Amino acid sequence: LDPPVVPKNEAPLRFGILGAANIAPSALITPARSHPDVVIYAVAARDETRARAYARKHRIPVVFSSYQDLLDSPDVDAVYNPLPNGLHFEWTMKALTAGKHVLLEKPSSNRAEETRQMFELATKKNLVLLEAFHYRFHPANHRFKEIITSGTLGELRSLQVDTRMFSGFFPARDIRFNYELGGGAAADMGCYGLSVVRWVTDSEPIVEFAKAELFNGRADVDRAMVSDLIFDSSPHSSSRIYAHIACDLARPWKFGILPTLPTFNITATCARGTVRCTFFIMPAFIHSITIHENGKPPIKETRYKFLGENTIGKDWWTTYRYQLEAFVNRVRNRNPQHWISGDDSVAQMRALEAVYVKAGLQLRPASNVEFH
Ligand SMILES: NC(=O)C1=CN([C@@H]2O[C@H](COP(=O)(O)OP(=O)(O)OC[C@H]3O[C@@H](n4cnc5c(N)ncnc54)[C@H](OP(=O)(O)O)[C@@H]3O)[C@@H](O)[C@H]2O)C=CC1
Numbered sequence: 001l002d003p004p005v006v007p008k009n010e011a012p013l014r015f016g017i018l019g020a021a022n023i024a025p026s027a028l029i030t031p032a033r034s035h036p037d038v039v040i041y042a043v044a045a046r047d048e049t050r051a052r053a054y055a056r057k058h059r060i061p062v063v064f065s066s067y068q069d070l071l072d073s074p075d076v077d078a079v080y081n082p083l084p085n086g087l088h089f090e091w092t093m094k095a096l097t098a099g100k101h102v103l104l105e106k107p108s109s110n111r112a113e114e115t116r117q118m119f120e121l122a123t124k125k126n127l128v129l130l131e132a133f134h135y136r137f138h139p140a141n142h143r144f145k146e147i148i149t150s151g152t153l154g155e156l157r158s159l160q161v162d163t164r165m166f167s168g169f170f171p172a173r174d175i176r177f178n179y180e181l182g183g184g185a186a187a188d189m190g191c192y193g194l195s196v197v198r199w200v201t202d203s204e205p206i207v208e209f210a211k212a213e214l215f216n217g218r219a220d221v222d223r224a225m226v227s228d229l230i231f232d233s234s235p236h237s238s239s240r241i242y243a244h245i246a247c248d249l250a251r252p253w254k255f256g257i258l259p260t261l262p263t264f265n266i267t268a269t270c271a272r273g274t275v276r277c278t279f280f281i282m283p284a285f286i287h288s289i290t291i292h293e294n295g296k297p298p299i300k301e302t303r304y305k306f307l308g309e310n311t312i313g314k315d316w317w318t319t320y321r322y323q324l325e326a327f328v329n330r331v332r333n334r335n336p337q338h339w340i341s342g343d344d345s346v347a348q349m350r351a352l353e354a355v356y357v358k359a360g361l362q363l364r365p366a367s368n369v370e371f372h
């Protein structure tokens, strides 16, 4: 939470942030403090006063009063896009057009086709574009996957993911409940569940079933979503793997008076036992990996650092700090330890679209800004 501030290189990567976003301090501003090759150079917000207050609070030297002004600055090398989902496509396309590398919040956009176009442009312009699925960079999740794919517990049979917040955590006016901005539980928290089961199985799902609970009766904004997926071509099993994903942005209180604890868990059932990782989205703060081989007592582990020689990281690095390391390595033409490809991000959006279709809800709205 309070990492050391390290001296910066002579010409560090200068980041500009689009919007005075709530997530930026955790996801980029704080991790950048301990990265010698990154400075947070600028922020832009729709309201200049708000941008100035944000810049003062987070010690960001330069303020722009429009997103486009930030993109036009020759002093910005890379852009962090934490805008509402429905604006990811427009402002990532504009950032790439302006020649900036982009760290893009999840989900990458509202539509698979938009995601395809963004990565096509990034490739054409030889720029780095990364969908910020930060959990994928943390050693705890790599350990979880390694236990499954090593076959120690036999073939993988099923996965169950629960990501839930209690009602009231996000206010009703939150971007997550706004259809026009790309809100909805499956797009917000549910996208982690979809991403992690695709990653662990190393394959793509068929969405067999999905059911949404609407937010305050608002058409097309899912407060919660459950979905059942089938993976029939995973290298980690000779038979079908089933996945059940549940997400809820506003889980009702117990007996109407007790808020339930936030839940971010994944459990894998294999032929000879189970493995469970708690808080897989934010393992740096707390997590546990429980391996339970049938007939034996369960073993609990934690993993804050990659093991072995030549591995990066410190045990206090958050998912976001690991992610930033990979992003900068890629920009500097070094091989990141882990990466998320454009094809992966496009396939992720196809799976998300399939969940909405199966649930009988409209897809999140396509951007009305066209790029040629
Ligand atoms: N990686 C992670 O762990 C997390 C990722 N996220 C993702 O980050 C993104 C932002 O989430 P979060 O920081 O919670 O969001 P915020 O509610 O803080 O909104 C982010 C920014 O969106 C801008 N914005 C632009 N247009 C609008 C509009 N019409 N209505 C409202 N806001 C607008 C605002 O910018 P301005 O300041 O210019 O007004 C605001 O600062 C989402 O895509 C979300 O999925 C969110 C939380 C965690």
Ligand SMILES: O=C1OC[C@@H](O)[C@H](O)[C@H]1O
Pocket: 165, 188, 189, 281
């Ligand atoms: O990315 C996210 O991670 C944590 C969740 O609480 C949040 O809704 C989401 O946007």
